[in-house]
Amino acid sequence: MTPVRRLRALLLASGAMAPLLAEPAGAADFVVATEAQLRSAITSAGTGDTISFAANVTLTADLPAVQANVTIVGNNNTLSGNNQFRGLFVGAFSGSTQVPVSVSIQDLAITDTRAQGGAGGTGAAGSGGGAGLGGALFVANQATVTVSNVSLTGNAAVGGAGGSGGSLGRGGGGGMGGNGGNGGGPGGGGGGGLGVGADGGTGGLSGQPGIAIDASAGGAGSGGGSGGASGGGGGAGSTGFITGAGGGDNAGEGGFGGGGAAGFSTGGSGGFGGGGAGTAAGPFIFGSGGFGGGNGRGSLAGAGGGGGLGAGGGIFVQQGGSLALAGPLIVNGNSVTGGAGTNANNGSAFGAGLFLQGNGTMTFASGAGQSQILADVIADQTGSGGTGGNAGSYSLLKTGAGTTTLSGNNAYSGVTTIQAGTLQIGNGGASGTLGSGNVANEASLVFNRSGTFTVANTIDGAGALTQAGGGTLILTGANTYAGGTIISAGLINFAAAGNFGTGTITLNGGGLQWATGNTVDISSSLAVLGAAGGTFDTNGNNVSLAGNIGGAGGLAKTGAGTLILGGTNSYAGGTTISGGVLQGTTSSLQGNIVNNAAVTFNQATIGTYAGSISGTGSLLVNGTSTVILAGTNSYTGGTTVAGGTLQGNATSLQGNIVNNAMVVFNQSATGTYAGLMSGSGGMTLQGGGTLAMTGASTYTGVTTVEASTLVVNGSLASAVTLNNGGTLGGSGTIGGLVASNSTLAPGNSIGTLNITGNFSQVGGAYVVEANAQGQADRINATGMASIGGGATVQVIAAPGNYGTSTTYTILNAVGGVSGTYSGVTSNFAFLTPSLAYDANNVFLTLALQGNAFSGFGGNTVNQRSVGYALDQTHANASGDFATVIDALAGLGTQQAPAVLDAISGQPYADFGSFNVANAALFMSALGQQMATARAGGSTGQRQALAMACDVEACDSARPLSAWFSGLGGLGSVQGDGNSSTLTYNVGGAAAGIDYRFDPRFLVGLGVGYAHGTQWVSSFMGQGWSDSVSVAAYGSFTQSGFYADALAGYAWFNNQVQRQIQIPGLQPRTASGSTGANQFLAQVETGYRFGIREMASVTPFARFQTSITSQNAFTESGANSLNLNVAQQTTNSVRSVLGAQFASTIPIGNERALGLGFRLGWQHEYASTGRPITASFAGAPTASFTVYGATPQRDSAIIGFSATATVAEATQLYLRYDGELASGTDNHALNLGVRFSW
Template structure:
C-alpha cells in the first residue's frame, strides 16, 4: 500500500540552523529551523555547527535543498522521511548522505515527482519511489527492501541491490546501472528500460507478469528468469558460462539479442520470438521443454548463431525473422525440424543431428556438407534457397519438396556439379543460382516454373526436368540436357541451352514464350502444345526440329537452326515473322508463314516432302543436293530460288502462282507431270515438265531463262512482261503465248508456238508458229531472223511486226515448212536513216511455199509508204518515199505534218535542205509525232522568248527610278512633302496654301536591289517560259528648285541585271546580262506630282538549245546583243490625312527592243538569226496608299492598278538554217495585254537622313505571273 503524503494548506519553507547542543541535530525539532517550525515545503541547508542529523519524527516535506557552499551532511532516518516535492536537490559540491538503517522502522519515500538527486543512500529499512518519482543520479545500496511503484523510475542511479528490489506497475529502471546480488523482480508491466543490470553472486533477476527487459543491457552471472507473459524486449543479454537464462510460462525472448555462454532454456509455452540468439561454444540453447506459444510444438527465434548447441526436442523451430545472416557451427539436435524465414542467410556448418527436416521459407540456408541439414528429413523449399558452397558436397539424397512459394538452389562454386538424386515434388517453382551446376537426376514432378538465373541446370537422367514446368534461362546461365531427352512446359529467357544428343520438347503448357538465347548440340527440338514459341537467338543445334503443335516463330534473322531438319506437323505452324531463315530441310503437313522473310531449306542434302501450305509475301530458296517436294496449296508471293538439287511438285498447283522462280545452274525445277503456274521464270538450270504444263509471266516482269526445259509437257507465257528463252530446250508439248512477249533466242525446235494475245520475238528456233487474231510475231532482238523448224500460219487479226533500217536490213521469218497467210497485218517499224527512194526487204521465207496473203501493211514513217509482194516461197517489203510534206510550203492539196505556225515555218525550211542533210534525213524517217516534236525543237523559239525577258527586266529598272522619285506620300523628316492647305467651304473661299516645313536635304543617294521570278504559259504554238532575274539600281539626284509649294528634282541612275530563263519544252535555256543608264526628273506642285525619265539598256543574250530527234542530236549555242530604249512618265495627285494618304496615278512607258543578229554554233541544226526591232508600250492606272504605323517611324505602303499593253506584244525572231536559204519566222507567247499590278511594302525612317524599305510587287496577267522582292536604301544630305 502507499502512504498519502501529508501536506498543509500552505507549504512552509525553513532553513536548518541546528546546534551542537543535545537535540540540536534533530530534524523534527522546530527550534532547529528558522523560522521556527519543521518545514512542510523545502528545507534549506547551508553551513551549520550541526551536520550529523537524525529524524525521529514522522516527517513529510517537499524536499531538502543543499545550498551552494553547504557543509557535508549525514542524515539518518529513524522513523519516516517522506518527500512530496522536488525531493533532494544538492547545489553544493559536497556529497550528501542519507542512511535508512532499521528494518521495519526506517521508511524513506519519494512521492509524486520527487527525486533522490545525487544523494548517497544506504538503505537497511524500506526505500520507496512512488508516482513519477525518480532515483535521479543517486548512489543506492539496498540491503533490505526497495520498491519502485506506479510510474516511478530508477533514473540514472547507481544501485547495488543486496536483498530485495521490486518494480511494480509501470515503473522502470531508466538508465540506471544496477548490480544485483539479491532478488530483483520486475512485476506487472514494469520495464528494465535502458538500464544496465548485472546479476552477480547468488543474485536472481526475474521478469514476471507482462514486464519487459526493454532496451536494457543485462549480464547474467547467476539466474535470469522470464515468467508469465514477460518479454526480453529489445534487451542485450549476455549469459555467462555455467549460468542459466530461462523463459517460462508464455514468456518470449522478443527482439532481444541473447549471447548464451551457459544454459538458455525455453520451458512450457515460452518461445524465442524474433530474438537474435548466439550460443557460443559450451553453451546450450534448449527448446525441448517448450511446446510453443500455441502449444503446437512450433517455436521461433529471430536468428540463431554460434558454436554452441541448440536442442529442438520434438519442436519445429522457425528462425530468420529478423533478416540477419548468421553462422551456426555448433550442433542442432533433436527429432524436430528447422524452418528458415526472412531475407538473411543461415549458414550451417556443424554436424547437425536434428531429424525432422529443413524448410527454407525465406532467404537462404548455406551448407557445405549433407550433415549440415541434420541426420535426416526432407528439404522443403517454400520461398527460400539452399546454398551449397565449396566442392566437397556434390550430392543431396534427401527428398526435396517445392512449396507454393517455390525455392531454389544456389551452387556457389563454379567447380561444383551438385546433384539432387531424389525427385522434386510440390506445386512450387524452382530457381537455380550461383556459378556452379545443379544436376537433377530424379523423376521430378513439381509443377511450378523453373528459372536458371546463374550457372547451369543439368539433367542427370531422361525426364529429369519436370514436364509441367515453365523454364526460364537467364542471360549467362545454361540449361544442359547432357544428352538426355527432356520435356518441359515452356522455355523462355536469353541464356544457353545445351542439348548434347538429347531432344528438348517444350510448349506442352500451351503458353507463348520467347527464347533469345542459343540452343546448341547434336540433339533436337520439339515444339508441342498450342502456344507460340519464339526463337530469337543464334541457334546452332543440328538435330531435328519438330513443330508438333502451336507455332514455332522466328524472332530474329537466322534464329532457326540452319543445321536442323524441320518437320511441321498438320495443324502446327512454322512462322518466319518476316525474318530470313535457313534450315537443313523441311517436311510435314503443317503451315509455314513467311511474312516478308526468306526461307532457305535443303542445305543438309536430304530429300523431303512438305504437303502443307507456305504463305506470306516472303520467298523460298531450295539449297543443297536433295529433292524438296511441295505438295500443298502454297500462296506465298515472294521469289522462289532453286539454288541446288531439285524442287519438285507433288500436286497440281503446288508451286506458288504468285512467286517469281529462279532455277540456278545445275539445279532442277521438276513439275513431275503436274500442271503448275508461276509468276515468272529465270535462271540457267533445268525445268523438267514431265507431262505437265508450266505457265509463267503472270507478275508482268521481264525475265530470261537460259537453261533447258525438257519433257513432253508444254509452256504457257502469260502476263505483260517479256520472257526470254536463250537455252536449248527439248520439250515437245505446245508453247502458248497468252500475254506479253516470248523471246526465243535459243531453241525450242520440238515445240510449236501458238501466239494468242502476246508477241513472239527472238532470233532462235521454234517448232512452228500459229499466230491467232490479236497475236504478234516480231522477229529479232532489234533486227534479226526467227527460224521455224516447221510451218507458219497467220490468222485474220494477227500482226507481223518487223524492224528495218536504211541499209536494207530487216527482220525475217525463215521457215522450213509451209507459210499459210490467212490475213493479218504487217507493221513496219523503221529506224532513222537516209532511205533510198525505194528499198526492198525479204521479210518471210518458207521452203514449203507461201499460201495466201497478208491483209495489209503499215509503217511508222510519215514520209515513206510500205508495199508487199507475195512470192511462191517468200514475201518482200518495199519502202517508197511518198508526197507528204514537212510543212504547208507550196500550197495545193499536198498533205503535210506540221500543225502549228512555228512548226510550219521551220518545216518548210527543213524540207528544202534536201536529201543528204542530216536534219532532212532524220525527219524523213520519223513518225508524224516525232517530226512535229522535232519541228518544235528546231524552230529556235527561245530566240523570240528573249524579247519577253528583256521587257521584264526593263519593268524592274523603271519601277526602281519611279519609286525613288515618288518618295513618301506623308510629311516626314527628309521626305518629299507637299504643302498643306485648308478650305473654308461654307464661305466658298479658295484654299489657303500653307507651305510645309523644309524637312529634306538637297542631295540624295539611293539604291534598290531586287529579285524576281516569272512564268509565262504557252499558247499552243509557243511553249512556256520561266524567268529568274536579279539586279540592282543606284542613283543620285538633287533639288534644282524648292519654293515650299513647288519643287524640281533631277537625277541619274545606273544598274545591272541578270536574267536566267528556260523554255523547257524546247530544251532551251539562256542568260541575259544587261547594264542600264537612266536620267530622270520629278516636279511637285501642291499635291500634284509629275515624274519621268529615259533609260537605255545594253545587254547580251547567251542561248543554249538542244535538238534531239530519234538518233539525231545537236547542242547549239549563240550570243546576241539585246538593247532596250525606254521612256516613261507618271502623274499623280495625293490626298493626305493625319497619318494616312491616297494617291491616284497614271503611268505610261514606251519601249523599243533591239535584238542583234546571231549565228548558232554546234551542228547541222544551227540557225541564222536576223537582227530586228520591236516597239511596244504600257499604260497603268492605279491607286497608291500609305499609312504610318503608330508613333514609330514605320510606314506601310501599297499599290493596286491595271496595266494595258499595246504595240508589238508578240515577241518574234526571223531565223533560217545556216545550211539552207529559206527563212523561218518563230513567235513566242504574247505578252499580256491586260494585267493586274500590285505592290506592298514597309519603309523605316532610321533617321532624318536615312530610309530603308522592303517591298513585294506582282504583275498577274492571262499568261504571265511575275513576282518580285525589292530592298531600298536612301541617304539624304
C-alpha cells in the first residue's frame, strides 16, 4: 500500500476525517458528491481507479493535482470553480521531476473555473506577474489526457499582475498561483511555482508556495537561487522553469509566461513565475518578460513588474503533454486575460479554448452522429507569435465519422488532417478559421460562415470541400483535393481553377464568385445543378462559360460584369438576373427568367425562347438572326433591338422598345402593345390576329401588315404598308399609308384615322361605320389621296332612326383626291348607299329610295307584299307611321326579314286552316255515332234484323239513343320559306240524340263546343278560338251496304295577341278579335264484306266540305301598326278513299268488343293558300296580302276505333283519326258513351 493510502486508511479508522473522505463504491471506485470527497478521491486514488461524480460539485479552493492513472466519470454532472478556482490539474512528479501519467475524463461539465497567475511582489523594483494557465484543465508535461463527452463553458485563465516599486526589492511573482513575497528585509524571494521551488539565497522574505504537490516557496535572498524545473519564481538567482536564467546582479528575464522584473539595483528572473528584483546593481535595469509576459520597467523613482500571460481558458497543454478529445464535446464561452503590468507592459492572452505549448498533435475523434463544437480559440506558441526558443507548433487530427465544428478564430500553426467524418469551420456566424498550416482532407471539410473570409491554406487529399454558410469563402491556395467542391449556400470566390482542386464543382443553393480580374471558364468542372440551383457572381468581370449546364435547379446571375452562356444548356429551374448582364441564346438561356438587371440574346441562328421574362430589368437583342419570344412576359426595363430580328406577340413584347433593326409581331389572337417604340428599325405584323398599338411610337422604319389587323390608337411616325389581306383600323395617327388589296377600317367603332402624309389605296375595301346621328368613319390625310384598282366602300351602319337621307364625309385629303371607288355596299336592308366626290373629299349618302322596302333582295312573298305597301306610303307618312318608317329604314339586312314578318299579321291567315281542322274534329265525332249504331246492339244482331224482318217485326228493338263524347285534337302545318309553321291544339265536347225508324234508317242531331290555341313559329304571341257547332246526321244500312250523311253550322270567335319589336322603338302589342261562320257537310258510303264469322273488311268513300267566312276587323294596341284585316273565306273540299278492317271479340256475358282499323288517302280540291288581305292603320289605302302556312293537298289517313257493349243498352267507344303528310299532320281523338232505349 502506498503511503498516501496508508494515511487515508488510518484517518478513516480513527473516524475523525470520515465525512471528508470519499468512500470507494468498490475496490477502486470512488463515488463523490461533495468537494471534500473529490479532494480525497484525487489524493487517494491509484492506478486504474475510477472517480465517479454522484452530484454537482462547486469548489471553494483549488484542487490538488491528479497524479495517478485514473478515470474520472462525471455522469453528466458539473464541476464548478465558482469563478475563483481552477479545475483539474493533471501532472505527476517524482521529487521535482515530472513523470508520465494517463487520465480519462468522461461525461463531465466543467464550468466557471479560474486559473489565476500569481501577482508580482512589491518592492523598490516590483516583480513580474505569473502566468495563468488552463482554467478548466491543465495537462502537464508527461501527462496524457483523453476527454469524452465533456463540456467546458465559462472557464478563465488570467495572468498575474506585476508588482509595483517600493522601498525594498522583492521576489518574483508566483508561477501557478503563489504570490510573490511582500515585506521584510532586502531582496525578497520569488513566488512559488508549479512544482518544488528551489531556494534563492539569503535575503528577505520568501514568496508563497504554488499549488502543485510538494510545492514550496521560492527562495529568499539577494544572492542567486533558481526557480528550478518546478517553475517556482526565482529570486536573485539562476535558471527558471523551461527557459530563462536566474537573476544576477542585473534584472533577469521572466520564464515562460512570467513578467520581467524591474531592477533599480539587481533583479532576478523566474520560470513560469516572474523574475524578482535585486538591490545591488545599477539603476534603470529591468528584466524582460518571458513568452507572453509583459516586460518590467525600471526608473529612478521606482519600477514595476510586467503582467503575466493568460493562456488556455479551457485547456492548457504543457510541452510534453498529450490531449485527445473524443465523443461529444462543447468548448464555448471560455476566456483568457493577460495580467496587468504596473508601470510596465500587460501580459498577453492566447487560446480562450485551448492553448498548446511546444509541438504536438491534438486529436478530435467524434463518432457517427456525434457533434463536437469548439466555439473558442485554439492556439499554439507559433500561432500566437512565438519565435526562436518560444516557437511551438501543434497539428489537428480529425478522426471518426462525426462532425467537429471549429467556430473560433484559431491560431494553431500545424497541419490540419481530416481522416474521417466532417471538420466544419464556423457554425453560421462570422467567426471560425482553420489553423495556418496546410490541410490534408481525406473526408469532408465544410465551411459554414457568414460574411467574407479567406482560406489561404493549401488543401490536398481525396476529400470534398463544402461551402454551406451564407457568406463568401475566398480560396487562394493552389489546392489539389480530389473529392470535389459542393456549394450549398453562399459563394466561393476564386482566382484560378486550381483553387477548386481536381474534382467537380456542384452548385446546389450556393454559387461562384470570380475574383477581380479573373475570367477563367470553369464550366468543364461544373456538375449538374442541384435542385436548389446555382449562383454565378461575375464580380465586375466578363466571363464566358462554353460548356453545357444541366440539372434540376435554376441559374442565378449576380454582380457587375457579364456572364456569357455559350453551351446548349438544359437546367430546369429557370434563370434569375440580379446584377450585371447575362448573355446567351435561345439554347443557353433556359426556363422562366426573373430579370432585375439585364439579359442579352446574341443570336446567330433563328431560335425560340418559350419561357416568360419578368422583373425590372432590360432585354437586348443582338446578333444576325431571329429571336422568337413565345412566353408571357412582364419585365419593365425596356427592350433594345440592336441587331437581327426580335419576334413575339402582344404578350411577349411589352414595354418600351428601342428598335434599330427589326421587330415582328406574330399575332394570332387579339392583343395590345401599349409601349413606345423608337429607333431606326422597322416593324412587321403577321399571324392573322389583331394588334392594337396605343403608344406614341417614333421609330422611322416601315410598318408592314401581312394578312393581319393593325389598330393604331396612338401614333406612328412610321409609314404603313398594308399588304394583301391586311386590315388597318384605329383612331390614331400614322406617317403615311399604302394599301394594296387590303381593308381600311378607321376608328374603334366610329372614328378618324389621321395620315401625316400621302394615302394610296389599290383594290381592297374601305369599311365605313356610320350611325343615325350623322357620324361615320373618316380618313384625314395631309398629303394626296389616290384611289384605284377596283377598291370599294363597304358601309356597316349601326341601328337607329336614320330618316330618308343622310350624308357623311368619309375621306379628306389636303393634297387632293384622285380616282374613285368602284362601288359601295351597305348592311342596310332599305337605305341605299351612294358616293360623291369633290377635289378634296369623298362623300357617302344613305337614302331611302322609292322601292326601298319591296326591292329588298332575298325576301319572301309575304315580306315583299308588306314592302309594297310601305313603298306606297313612306313618302307621305306622318305621325307614328312616319316614326315607324324611320325606324324601318335603319334596319340591317339581318334584322329586316324578322321585322317585316312581325308586322305582317300571318297568324290571322292561319285561322283558316285551324278552323278547317276544328270542323273535321266535329264531323269525326258525328261519324263515330253512325258507325257505332251500325255495329249492332248488345248481341251484335242489329244488322241481322235489318236483313230478315220487316218494320213491324222489329217494333220491340230499342230505336232511341243518346251519346256524349270528349273531343281532343292537335296538329301542325309546316312553313314553306314564305310563311312560318303553324301549330295548334283543340279540346272540347259533343253530344247528340238519334232515332232508328227501322233497322235500316237512323237520323240524329248533334251539338259541340271546342276551344283551341294556335302558335306561329318566329312570331311572338298566340291565337285562340272558341267554337259552337250543330249538325243533323242520318244513316242508311242495307245488308253490307251503308250510306252516312251530315250537314251543319259552326260559329267561331277567333282572337290573336301578337308582340311587335322594331329596333329603335318600344315594343308594341297588337290585339285582334273577330267572328267566323262555317257551313259543313259530309257524305260517306261503303260496303261490308264478311271474312270470317266475326271479321270483316269495309271499303269506303267519303266526301267532306266546309266553308268558313271570317269577318273583317281592326286590331288595337299597336298604334299605326294595327292591321285592318279584310273578310276572309276559307273553302275545303276533300275526298277520302279507304277501307276499314273490323273484328268482333266476345268478352263474356254475351258481350262483345268491336275493333276497327282504317287506312285511306285524302285529297284536298280547294285552294290551300288561305291568305288574308290587310292594311296598316297608319296607311289604310295601301293593302297587302299575306299567306299562312299551306297544308299538303294529299295525305294518308289512319284510324282506329273500339266499341264495347258494357250493358244491355250501353256502349263505350274510342276513335282516333289521323292525317299524315309531308309537313302536315292532324290528329283527332273521340272518347264517349252511347245509351239506347
